[in-house]
Amino acid sequence: MSFPRPHFGFGVPDALAEQPHRRLNPLTGEWVLVSPHRALRPWQGQVEEVPADTPEAYDPTCYLCPGNTRAGGHRNPDYAGPFVFDNDFAALKADSPEVQMNVEDILVARGETGVARVICFSPRHDLSLPEMEIPAIRAVVDVWADEYARLGSRPDIGHVQIFENKGEMMGCSNPHPHGQIWAQRSLPMAAARELAHQAEHYRRHRRTLLDDVLQVELRARERLVLENDTFAVFVPFWAVWPFETLVISREPVADVTALDDAGRDGLADVLKRLTARYDNLFGVSFPYSAGLHQAPTDGEDHPEWHLHMHFYPPLLRSATVRKFMVGYEMLGEPQRDVTPESSAERLRAASETPRARRGG
Numbered sequence: 606m607s608f609p610r611p612h613f614g615f616g617v618p619d620a621l622a623e624q625p626h627r628r629l630n631p632l633t634g635e636w637v638l639v640s641p642h643r644a645l646r647p648w649q650g651q652v653e654e655v656p657a658d659t660p661e662a663y664d665p666t667c668y669l670c671p672g673n674t675r676a677g678g679h680r681n682p683d684y685a686g687p688f689v690f691d692n693d694f695a696a697l698k699a700d701s702p703e704v705q706m707n708v709e710d711i712l713v714a715r716g717e718t719g720v721a722r723v724i725c726f727s728p729r730h731d732l733s734l735p736e737m738e739i740p741a742i743r744a745v746v747d748v749w750a751d752e753y754a755r756l757g758s759r760p761d762i763g764h765v766q767i768f769e770n771k772g773e774m775m776g777c778s779n780p781h782p783h784g785q786i787w788a789q790r791s792l793p794m795a796a797a798r799e800l801a802h803q804a805e806h807y808r809r810h811r812r813t814l815l816d817d818v819l820q821v822e823l824r825a826r827e828r829l830v831l832e833n834d835t836f837a838v839f840v841p842f843w844a845v846w847p848f849e850t851l852v853i854s855r856e857p858v859a860d861v862t863a864l865d866d867a868g869r870d871g872l873a874d875v876l877k878r879l880t881a882r883y884d885n886l887f888g889v890s891f892p893y894s895a896g897l898h899q900a901p902t903d904g905e906d907h908p909e910w911h912l913h914m915h916f917y918p919p920l921l922r923s924a925t926v927r928k929f930m931v932g933y934e935m936l937g938e939p940q941r942d943v944t945p946e947s948s949a950e951r952l953r954a955a956s957e958t959p960r961a962r963r964g965g
């Protein structure tokens with residue numbers, strides 16, 4: 606016979622930790638179905654040491670390496686730090702025609718303008734974020750700030766999305782560590798949902814939603830993965846992906862340009878430590894999609910917007926077993942077996958020592 610443990614403080618009560626339930630994502634208003642009883646079977650994941658394909662520091666066939674020629678015929682300079690250029694196969698164009706379509710409010714479309722850029726994190730073909738030194742990651746953070754400021758100041762750019770697809774599993778076609786910047790006129794849907802929920806919270810409380818989330822998580826600590834003086838990283842209470850994390854600035858600033866030196870160094874520090882833990886979780890260069898969420902660049906003030914970064918990794922229980930969003934998740938809503946609390950525990954137990962020091 607067992608009795609539900611009273612729910613003291615911030616801990617997840619046993620009844621929720623063991624039984625099916627739904628959790629609310631306050632940033633989006635969306636729910637996730639959690640089925641922890643399905644994960645109570647013994648942990649079957651094994652750390653498969655997938656042999657790193659030990660790339661060289663420079664690859665003469667890589668279109669991102671310094672000095673090489675890209676598909677469009679452009680030649681990369683012999684760059685020494687991060688290198689940014691317009692995507693040769695851009696998903697957005699600044700000069701798209703101003704077309705509109707509306708058939709009975711049923712078939713609705715509108716031309717979209719924007720800019721797509723690529724950012725190589727460094728000239729090194731073989732160093733992903735966990736293997737880079739913190740000053741080199743800081744240089745990437747500075748480029749993020751510069752690009753956000755420069756693109757965001759344009760009257761035809763309402764939102765700047767900075768992101769990284771890492772690994773073949775995420776559809777990344779080139780192993781040279783790089784990210785992308787898609788800046789466009791309209792606010793994309795994920796940002797629009799988060800804007801609405803952050804604005805409503807700020808209107809009611811005069812604090813940012815993520816500041817309140819952060820304070821709760823720092824007291825609960827059961828989903829906290831790591832922290833420093835300026836940033837904290839945790840598995841969100843409402844995480845959909847098995848090892849999803851949220852990186853939040855302690856100061857409720859709206860974008861990276863508002864971070865001072867210590868803040869930018871702090872972001873570089875948590876990015877290195879988090880991605881090293883990811884790599885060590887299953888002994889593989891950990892695939893993910895990750896990106897910054899910064900305030901819209903629509904010319905308005907956005908005191909409600911709180912700088913953060915999402916990491917959405919697909920791996921579930923080994924280097925090769927991934928989570929799929931299929932069936933019920935396409936037709937109903939996202940679902941997970943392993944609780945966010947146990948994922949955070951595993952990430953806390955993972956080492957921050959880079960998996961493999963490749964090259965020198």
Ligand SMILES: [Zn+2]
Nearest residue numbers: 667670730781
């Ligand atoms: Zn390369």
Ligand SMILES: [Zn+2]
Nearest residue numbers: 799898913915
């Ligand atoms: Zn977000």
